[in-house]
Amino acid sequence: MAHSMALARDNVMGCTLFDDADVHTWQEGEDITTRLLRAIAAACAAEPGLNAWFDGDAHTRRMLGRIDVAIAVDTPDA
Secondary structure, X not given: OHHHHHHHHHHOOOOXXXXXXXXXXXXXXXXXXXXXXXXXXXXXXXXXXXXXXXXXXXXEEXXXXXXXXXXXXXXXOO
16 A cells, blocks of 8 residues: 555646635535535536546546546544
């Protein structure tokens, strides 16, 4: 796992995107994670370049049709 993480660190360009979001219409108790995942999917649909795989060796970018999201969490129960 450490080797894979080091490869990712060395081969993936760091990027941060941000924008404002109006959350006033969210219902009390609505799941924030679900909203975040829907926002990521909407962003990828609006700007397909956000959902791509870059091959650093070949210097090519492959656009992806399927959106896969992974979320890592640290809990005391782990």
